[in-house]
Amino acid sequence: MTQEELKNISVAKSVDARGTACPGPLLEAKKAIGTIIAGDVMEVLSADEGTRVDIPKWCSKQGHEFLGTVEENGYFRIFLRKK
Numbered sequence: 241m242t243q244e245e246l247k248n249i250s251v252a253k254s255v256d257a258r259g260t261a262c263p264g265p266l267l268e269a270k271k272a273i274g275t276i277i278a279g280d281v282m283e284v285l286s287a288d289e290g291t292r293v294d295i296p297k298w299c300s301k302q303g304h305e306f307l308g309t310v311e312e313n314g315y316f317r318i319f320l321r322k323k
Contacts, residue, residue: 246310246319252280258315262290266298269320273304278322281307287315295320 241249255272257265265286276282284295292309295318299306307319 241308243310246308249281251283252276253282256285258285258287262288265291266294276322281321284318285315292316
C-alpha cells in the first residue's frame with residue numbers, strides 16, 4: 241500500500257505503544273490482535289526503531305498481512321491485517 245493509502249485506511253484497533261521499548265510494542269500488538277476479527281486492520285504506534293522489524297517478522301510467522309509503515313514526527317504507525 242502507498243503511504244497515502246495507509247494514512248487514510250480505516251483501523252479496527254489502534255495500539256499506542258509509544259511509551260514502551262522493545263519488546264513492549266510487539267507484546268502489546270500480540271495482546272491486541274485477539275480483540276479484532278479476521279480481515280480487520282490494526283495499527284501499532286511505536287517510537288522504538290526495532291518495532292519496524294519486529295512487527296513484519298511476527299506477521300509473517302503468524303500469517304497476518306503486514307501492510308506497511310508510516311513515519312510520523314517522532315514515531316511510526318505500523319499497519320497489519322489480521323488473517
